Amino acid sequence: MKNNSQNFFDMFNANDDLKINALLSANINFNCIQLAVKYDLFTHLEDGINELNSLAKKNDFIPSRLYRLLKCLENINLIKETSDKNFYLTRMGERFLPNKKGNYANLTNLWSTEFYKAAENIDKALRSEKSAFECTHNESLYSYFNKYPERATTFNLAMRDLSENLNKNALYEMDLSTVKSIADVGGGSGASIRNMITQNAHLHGILFDQKSVIDSAMKEMEDFQYKNRVELISGDFFKPLPFKVDCIVLSNIIHNWNDEKAVQILTNCRKALNESGKIYLIEAALESSIEPLLARTMDFAMLLLTEGKERTFSEFEKLFHLANLKFESAKNVLNMTCLIEVKEK
Numbered sequence: 001m002k003n004n005s006q007n008f009f010d011m012f013n014a015n016d017d018l019k020i021n022a023l024l025s026a027n028i029n030f031n032c033i034q035l036a037v038k039y040d041l042f043t044h045l046e047d048g049i050n051e052l053n054s055l056a057k058k059n060d061f062i063p064s065r066l067y068r069l070l071k072c073l074e075n076i077n078l079i080k081e082t083s084d085k086n087f088y089l090t091r092m093g094e095r096f097l098p099n100k101k102g103n104y105a106n107l108t109n110l111w112s113t114e115f116y117k118a119a120e121n122i123d124k125a126l127r128s129e130k131s132a133f134e135c136t137h138n139e140s141l142y143s144y145f146n147k148y149p150e151r152a153t154t155f156n157l158a159m160r161d162l163s164e165n166l167n168k169n170a171l172y173e174m175d176l177s178t179v180k181s182i183a184d185v186g187g188g189s190g191a192s193i194r195n196m197i198t199q200n201a202h203l204h205g206i207l208f209d210q211k212s213v214i215d216s217a218m219k220e221m222e223d224f225q226y227k228n229r230v231e232l233i234s235g236d237f238f239k240p241l242p243f244k245v246d247c248i249v250l251s252n253i254i255h256n257w258n259d260e261k262a263v264q265i266l267t268n269c270r271k272a273l274n275e276s277g278k279i280y281l282i283e284a285a286l287e288s289s290i291e292p293l294l295a296r297t298m299d300f301a302m303l304l305l306t307e308g309k310e311r312t313f314s315e316f317e318k319l320f321h322l323a324n325l326k327f328e329s330a331k332n333v334l335n336m337t338c339l340i341e342v343k344e345k
């Protein structure tokens with residue numbers, strides 16, 4: 001017969017086994033989400049197709065098999081069976097509706113396609129200076145998306161929604177009271193600059209990004225109420241920036257690049273500042289963010305996808321020093337986001 005302490009250890013081991021199996025099955029959960037996005041299951045539920053047989057008919061699935069997928073999605077809180085074989089979206093499930101602000105449908109798509117393929121070569125990235133993405137697709141992330149505009153749209157929307165979900169709060173923490181002109185460098189679809197312009201009636205903004213990104217951002221900007229206060233400029237942040245402003249925002253930019261290129265971007269930004277101007281970085285700082293686990297995961301995602309990395313404060317300070325900038329302040333915002341302010345030395 002087992003004594004009390006053996007029972008105690010069995011309980012601990014059982015708990016570890018549950019945790020380990022949850023870790024190992026994360027991929028299966030992802031496969032379920034991926035299928036649901038690919039076959040528009042979330043959208044069908046939103047559109048009122050809630051009954052199993054009707055859902056199955058939509059994609060020619062066998063109802064009893066689809067049921068098992070749906071129960072798995074219920075298990076991870078994305079949908080709920082409210083009456084016999086009738087399913088509804090939960091609040092979290094709604095976050096996968098492709099037309100909703102801050103949705104995760106485009107990111108799911110990338111993790112099912114280009115990013116997923118890249119992950120197969122992660123060992124190559126551990127043996128070289130290249131990202132797994134480059135080892136797989138023979139091009140860096142941004143030159144790949146420049147080549148495939150349709151995929152670039154998915155990437156840009158995924159980045160917009162990720163920022164919307166993880167970084168938006170950082171925008172409210174910025175002190176823009178004395179700033180008259182601001183540029184969002186590598187600002188993507190323009191969601192952040194629109195937010196800043198809306199919140200600050202005195203502000204004029206510039207959205208700066210690669211030509212292909214600016215071309216598609218123009219369409220989104222057309223319906224913006226304050227579009228007369230925003231200028232869209234395309235170019236390359238590795239070259240001198242074609243404007244002067246009081247403040248520059250670099251949101252999720254520096255973590256895409258190695259130290260040398262990061263210093264180049266920071267230097268070009270410093271040179272584009274008016275006197276006593278400032279730069280705000282929005283990044284996941286390692287060892288300081290409120291969600292350190294997510295920041296670590298993000299760091300590994302950078303290894304997978306880019307030549308960059310997430311950095312600690314002391315790593316950031318080295319870059320600032322080399323770019324002739326000085327650290328002013330840093331603030332942890334919600335999730336893993338950190339808002340860092342720097343000025344010219």
Ligand SMILES: C[S@@+](CC[C@H](N)C(=O)[O-])C[C@H]1O[C@@H](n2cnc3c(N)ncnc32)[C@H](O)[C@@H]1O
Pocket residue numbers: 142159160163167185186187188189208209210213235236237238250251252253256
């Ligand atoms: C990770 S996304 C971040 C987008 C946005 N700032 C955000 O937080 O969602 C990086 C952005 O940098 C832009 N970018 C990459 N290389 C660039 C370059 N050489 N010059 C200007 N922009 C560039 C990309 O097009 C993309 O919009």
